[in-house]
Amino acid sequence: MKIAVLSITRHGVALAGRVVAALPGARLHAPRKFAVEAEAAAPGAAHAYDGTTAEEIGRLFAGQDAIVAIFSLGALVRMLAPHLESKTSDPAVVALDDGGRFVIPVLSGHLGGANALAGRLAAALGAQTVLTTASDARETIGVNLLGRELGWTLEAGHDTLVRASAAVVNDEPVALVQEAGSRDWWRNHANGRRGPLPANVTLFDRLEEVDPERFAAVLWISARAMPEAYAARLAGRCVIYRPGADA
Structure with missing residues (x-):
């Protein structure tokens, strides 16, 4: 990943050096007036910029995979606003306080x-992550992330994903059917899960075991085509995951 660590205060620049050290390949970006401090904090990985921080954010937003900003969250939001496009293309952005x-x-x-980047930084710095996405805050299934780190692909439209995600976090009954792929997906789930599977999720080995009328959503991990008898009954409520041959 191309990661930019951006700081605008002297103390923040020192902290940014620790962040850069924890993230291989990251570079520290600081205003020109802190050029000496930035180079001392991240030797060979520092860039002193001219102009405003808002302008630098714009440049970084277009060319980085992730941005770690060590300054006010409110100021960061205002600087990001003109550049927002889509959650499928916008870079990851993490805020870190000056302390x-x-x-x-x-x-x-x-x-x-x-979220995953924040977890890495918290571990490296001894900091506390502040997660506001419901699935992460409650340590339940992130529907759009299930099996991602195992190489699984996902088949579902936006509305279906939203509906299934809402069912999971709102404790509605959800069927999880696993017919293929590694069974080791919960403990290794994105951002890590420590507790048991959520009580509102019921596991099945075959789709034919599921009564669609009993569940608000169905998460189906399989290599086969959707049985015709189930296609209409699960329309808009089924997210399909396709494990690879070795996943």
Whole structure:
């Protein structure tokens, strides 16, 4: 990943050096007036920029996979606003306070990896992550991330994903059917899960075991085509995951 660590205060620049050290390949970006401090904090990986921080954010937004901003969350939001496009294309953005106490995913938490990046930083700095996405805050299934780190692909439209995600986080009955793929997906789930599977999720080995009328959503992990008898009954409520041959 191309990661830019951006800081605008002297103390923040020192902290940014620790962040760069924890993220291989990351570069520290600081205003020109802190050029000496930036180079000392991240030797060979520092860039001193001219102009405003808002202008630098614009340049970084277009060319980086992730941005770690060590300054006010409110100021960061105002600077990001003109550049927002889509959660499928926007870079991951994480905010970190000047004291290095709290790490807050701001943008592209799931698809862009900001939540996972925040977890890495918290572990490296001894900081506290502040997760606001419901599935992560409650340590339940992230529907759009299930099996992602195992190489699984996902088949579902936006509305179906929203409906299934809402069912999971709102404790509605959800069927999870696993016919293929590694069974080791919960403990290794994105951002890590420590507890048991949520009580509202019922496991099945075959789709034919599921009564669609009993469940608000069905998460189906399989290599086969949807049985015709189930296609209409699960329309708009089924997210399909396709494990690879070795996943």
